[in-house]
Amino acid sequence: MSVRVLIVDDDELMRAGLRGVLASDPEIEIVGEAGDGRDAVYRARKLQPDVVLMDVRMPDVDGIRATRQLLDAGAGGDGLRVMILTTFEDDDYIFGALNAGASGFLLKRTRPEDLVAAIHTIAAGDSLLSPSVTSRVIERTARRPAPDAERDARLAELTPREREVLDLLAQGLSNAEIAAALVIEESTVKTHVKRVLVKLAVRDRVQAVIFAYESGLRG
Numbered sequence: 001m002s003v004r005v006l007i008v009d010d011d012e013l014m015r016a017g018l019r020g021v022l023a024s025d026p027e028i029e030i031v032g033e034a035g036d037g038r039d040a041v042y043r044a045r046k047l048q049p050d051v052v053l054m055d056v057r058m059p060d061v062d063g064i065r066a067t068r069q070l071l072d073a074g075a076g077g078d079g080l081r082v083m084i085l086t087t088f089e090d091d092d093y094i095f096g097a098l099n100a101g102a103s104g105f106l107l108k109r110t111r112p113e114d115l116v117a118a119i120h121t122i123a124a125g126d127s128l129l130s131p132s133v134t135s136r137v138i139e140r141t142a143r144r145p146a147p148d149a150e151r152d153a154r155l156a157e158l159t160p161r162e163r164e165v166l167d168l169l170a171q172g173l174s175n176a177e178i179a180a181a182l183v184i185e186e187s188t189v190k191t192h193v194k195r196v197l198v199k200l201a202v203r204d205r206v207q208a209v210i211f212a213y214e215s216g217l218r219g
Contacts, residue, residue, distance in 0.1 A: 002029040003123040006049040008040040008066070009033075009085075010058040014108075018053065018085075021112045028119060037066030044070055044080065050123045054102070056086040056093050064096040071101035071203075081122045085115070094133055103204050104128040127206035148215075155215050157199045165192040169205055170212035 005028055009015050015033050022028045031047045034040040037054075038061040044052055052070065056063040067082045083104035084097045097105055104122050106115065107130050121128050158166065161182075168178045175193065179186040193205070202208050 002027050003051060003119055004029050004031045004047070004049040005119060006031055006040065006044055006047060006052045007033045008035075008037070008052060008058075008063065009055040010035050011055075014055075018115075021115060022119065024112070025116050025119075028116065037061030037063055037069075040066045041069050048080075050079065050081065051119055052080065052082045053119070054082050054084050056084060056088060056097070064093070064100050067097060067102050068100040079125075081125075083118060083122050083128070085110070089133065098206060098210065101203055103206060105133050106130050107133070125204070127204040129206060151211070151215055154200050155211075158196065162192055162196050162199070165189065166196050166200075166208060166212050169193070169196070170209050172209075 005022060007015050007018050007022075007030060009018070012035070015035075019030055019033075022030055031049050032043050034043045036058045040052060040054065040063075041061070052067075054063040054067060058066075061069075063084060063086070067084070070080060070082060081103045082101065083106065084093075084102050085106050085108055086093060087108045089107060094105055104118060104127055106118055106128070110118070110130060118128050155163075164182060165178060168181055173181065175186050175189045179189045182189070193208075196208060197204065200208060200211050202211055
């Protein structure tokens with residue numbers, strides 16, 4: 001089954017380049033394009049893509065506002081995932097996008113094959129950050145966490161095993177690597193990850209990692 005992708009970028013040349021890259025994979029179907037965030041919301045509602053590849057700086061409605069509109073209102077349908085692809089490695093953009101619910105954040109200098117792989121990763125329900133963005137997330141959220149009773153209560157709901165899984169998630173380990181570290185089946189890891197996401201009330205692994213650092217679990 002192919003992954004349906006909507007490309008959103010105000011640069012027509014960039015959209016053409018992305019079309020070329022994604023068209024090299026027969027398992028990716030480009031269902032449409034948009035030149036700004038407002039059009040992206042409209043087209044996502046109409047075309048029902050699996051993944052929206054979203055630029056940040058665009059006229060009228062930017063990529064962060066569009067991401068929030070898509071995910072808060074469910075405008076793109078159930079299971080819609082947004083991956084930010086931008087030139088700008090700016091903290092406000094990174095955290096704005098993640099707080100809006102984006103499942104990934106990559107820079108436009110990403111290699112074509114890595115971008116294609118990232119589309120499949122996001123579509124499969126996982127999350128992905130470029131290495132430099134991950135380091136920025138860790139640097140910012142690893143500062144001394146402010147007290148937060150609600151966050152602490154959610155963390156307290158985790159079992160000891162689930163806390164171990166969250167700790168390993170925060171280290172950037174994949175499900176297979178977590179399974180090897182804990183000497184358990186990968187299917188068991190997937191179950192633990194799902195329970196962690198539900199108990200912490202976070203959307204995906206990226207949000208769980210941020211939660212871990214903000215709570216002081218990692219640092």
